[in-house]
Amino acid sequence: MPANSSDPSVSVVVPVRNEAENIAPLVAEIVRALEGQWPFEIVYVNDGSNDGTAAELARLKAQYPFLRQMRHQASCGQSVAVRTGVAAARGGIVVTLDGDGQNDPAFLPAMIRALEAGGPRMGLIAGQRVGRKDTGFKKFQSRIANAVRGAVLRDGTRDTGCGLKAFRRDVFLALPAFDGLHRFLPALVRREGCDIGYVDVVDRPRAHGVSNYGMWDRLWVGILDLAGVWWLIRRRKRIPVVSEE
Template identity: 80%
Template sequence: MPSPDTAAVVVSVVVPVRNEAENILPLIAEIAAALDGRWNYEIIYVNDGSTDATADRLAVEMKARGNLRQIRHAASAGQSAAVRSGVRAARGAIVATLDGDGQNDPAFLPQLIAAIEHGGERTGLAAGQRVGRKDTGFKKLQSRIANGVRGAILRDGTRDTGCGLKAFRRDVFLALPYFDGLHRFLPALVRRDGFDVVYVDVIDRDRRHGVSNYGMWDRLWVGILDLAGVWWLVRRKKRVPQVMEVERDGG
């Protein structure tokens, strides 16, 4: 596949990964099947300090796909940092994201991207909401509790912020305050900046290979601190004044 005209790239698909070598090729093929012929797009894999064959698999596939790029973190910096690195490198005005473990189905990418395109300038984010989750019962209980607490405090109208399938305007994302954990609070922060959020139901899948990079204690205490910080940011948001330049009187 030839390299896309960088000036004509409409959509950038950002995939953060760490030690997902076995999932690389099948997921890229599914992304291509979902987007080929619809948009001029690029795929940006952000290799977040992988120690397996992830980098090698991507390097081989890049020879065959001119629209595939790899960005590498020398050491793992986490999912929010990986997403941000990908968005900053993106050439498209619209960015779509999905997790690299295969649980997010790329077949839903067109719906998310179209929701941004058709929503007009006021729509800043299209967020996937998982149905039929394939996680363990304990992990689903964790998410249910976390989403319930978050929703009660932030009132962001979102039942599932943990889904990696999202699409948003690049400039909207880069204007958000950055912190580790940002990816879990996008709906609240996008609304804070005055943009609309739309939701798309997506079907969750089983992980094909490997194991999750996240555990209960990775999320619990840090998530509580992040929630408090985002609550403060939302509460402190002031209305931006409308600024008009006064024309000089003639004569």
């Protein structure tokens, strides 16, 4: 099953902003993880980068014809970048990972197989990080955020911030679109009546650059998003099963 199939079954979506140095090694790792198992494509979403990201992706496309670049002229944020990639994806199964190299593509096959094994009702496989390589302060922030989110939404997920996720494209595109969506996927996928599975993944240290999607700049927006998602779940109407007699 060649990676450059015109009809891929798996689309790998990678949102990036100013990650030029991390692109080539990550693409090579994705190829090693998936080649020979599924027809796949890699969709990078360049979220308004002002470094050499665009040029590096253009250079690599000559080596990897299944590599695509979707480009935002200005940065729109991680959730918008993910949605751009999913909308452009040609595969029925989409897997996402962060573009900084901290998510290990070696875990992608296990996540895809778990999604396939779950059948049509399985809407999402969420990576759950162990051995995180972030600073102690950032890990503390994440623990607080996950605890608050879990208490309010009761989504049964200990770590929604992990970029490694596998889901069905049609399920994702049926979700309401808003900035911050990627942090609430488990709760919203459950809202659609789908099942969720989990795979433990090992975090890695960042090799190059610095984080471009910080926490404090989204803290208050995240609180409002949490309230909005809670409202959406509470207001979900039961869809009747109708039969003609």
